[in-house]
Amino acid sequence: MSFKSIPDLFEIKAAKYAKVNLISEKGESLKGKVVETKFTFAEIKTEVKKLKSILESFGHTKSQAIAIWSHNSYRWLVADLAIMSLGAVTVGVHPEASDVELAYILKTTQVQTIFIYDRKFLNKLERVLSIHKLGIKNIIINSNLSAADDPLPGIGMHIWDSIMSKDMDKSFIKSEKVNINIEDPACIVCTAGTEGLPKLIQLSHKALLNVINDSVKSLGLSSPDVFFSVNSFAIITAIVTGKQIGRAHV
Numbered sequence: 001m002s003f004k005s006i007p008d009l010f011e012i013k014a015a016k017y018a019k020v021n022l023i024s025e026k027g028e029s030l031k032g033k034v035v036e037t038k039f040t041f042a043e044i045k046t047e048v049k050k051l052k053s054i055l056e057s058f059g060h061t062k063s064q065a066i067a068i069w070s071h072n073s074y075r076w077l078v079a080d081l082a083i084m085s086l087g088a089v090t091v092g093v094h095p096e097a098s099d100v101e102l103a104y105i106l107k108t109t110q111v112q113t114i115f116i117y118d119r120k121f122l123n124k125l126e127r128v129l130s131i132h133k134l135g136i137k138n139i140i141i142n143s144n145l146s147a148a149d150d151p152l153p154g155i156g157m158h159i160w161d162s163i164m165s166k167d168m169d170k171s172f173i174k175s176e177k178v179n180i181n182i183e184d185p186a187c188i189v190c191t192a193g194t195e196g197l198p199k200l201i202q203l204s205h206k207a208l209l210n211v212i213n214d215s216v217k218s219l220g221l222s223s224p225d226v227f228f229s230v231n232s233f234a235i236i237t238a239i240v241t242g243k244q245i246g247r248a249h250v
Helices: 006-016 041-057 074-085 099-109 119-131 160-165 205-219 233-241
Strands: 021-028 034-040 065-069 089-093 113-116 138-141 156-159 185-191 199-204 226-228 244-248
Touching: 006 041, 006 074, 006 205, 021 041, 021 074, 034 041, 041 074, 041 160, 065 074, 065 099, 074 089, 074 113, 074 185, 089 099, 099 119, 099 185, 099 199, 113 119, 119 138, 138 160, 156 160, 185 205, 199 205
Parallel strands: 021 244, 065 089, 065 113, 089 185, 113 138, 138 156, 226 244
Antiparallel strands: 021 034, 185 199
């Protein structure tokens, strides 16, 4: 396999499979019925490009760490790709991470922007920030907040729907691509530590693609297979294979 960076592979696959569904996400409607929402390669590419520009507006550059701390959602796959498209590094934090684990991960990786799920996650993050001095400058939250919610001093609070629905000036959306090498870091995996603290393992684009390529061969994935996943390997596998991801909204 001739390796390219993950964003490069995504560009190639998005051009080839533009109208093909990349993600299928199931969730409940207000009436309690299960609804399925599908997103094509082209639709995800548009969201990735916009979110990449938003992260650039925050001042993020290559090799910086950006965290995703959330339950399952297609949006975190968009965030993962947007982060990698910057040449930045995704830090995936387990939804049930303890206060101590969360503080350790964010401090060690020097995260300045974090994607979170809802008010429950925000409450926990606020508690951690009241005890530990961290470098968080921006929070992007999946759900809406009430008018009564007080902003955190010195931290930008951004609601996903609001920032992604804004029309952006064409000059703001940068067209130049970041030069990403296959040996550049793509993500930091946080594993359970034997002494209570997580172990942080940095993986390159090449390392991730090696794992995915081997997995695809082992599983024998073929079109029109739809597979379920709850982590970043899902998006990479879909990019490599052109297959659709099935995701349940948890």
